[in-house]
């Protein structure tokens with residue numbers, strides 16, 4: 001992808017909406033080895049439990065993150081193990097369900113910002 005030198009200044013961020021679902025499906029099929037059910041796309045773009053943010057360039061989604069804030073005791077045992085023992089079970093943690101950046105624009109800090 002040919003990009004102008006100052007392209008990162010033009011990146012914008014916005015919330016995902018249900019109208020993004022067709023594009024999200026294409027991106028997820030490219031990025032992840034698993035296939036998410038339609039209900040997952042509906043949830044991440046419509047359920048306020050999820051924080052779903054897109055990075056866009058010239059109006060197109062170039063990356064996105066989906067996260068959820070939940071108490072530590074609702075995390076899987078495996079995930080809980082990586083958290084400090086100092087957090088009690090009621091501590092809220094931000095859990096990232098999904099994070100991706102299009103292949104052509106990886107390595108430029110977009111994932112970090114998301």
Ligand SMILES: CC(C)(COP(=O)(O)OP(=O)(O)OC[C@H]1O[C@@H](n2cnc3c(N)ncnc32)[C@H](O)[C@@H]1OP(=O)(O)O)[C@@H](O)C(=O)NCCC(=O)NCCS
Nearest residue numbers: 031097098099100101102105106107108109110111112113
């Ligand atoms: C992981 C991903 C989102 C990173 O996006 P990116 O825009 O290239 O990331 P950045 O340029 O902001 O780099 C972020 C950091 O992650 C590191 N990183 C990038 N890709 C990585 C990878 N595949 N494995 C491990 N670390 C990685 C970078 O070195 C950087 O570290 P630093 O901040 O210490 O320098 C991107 O590679 C991607 O979409 N991968 C496919 C989907 C995926 O595996 N998602 C994660 C699981 S949900």
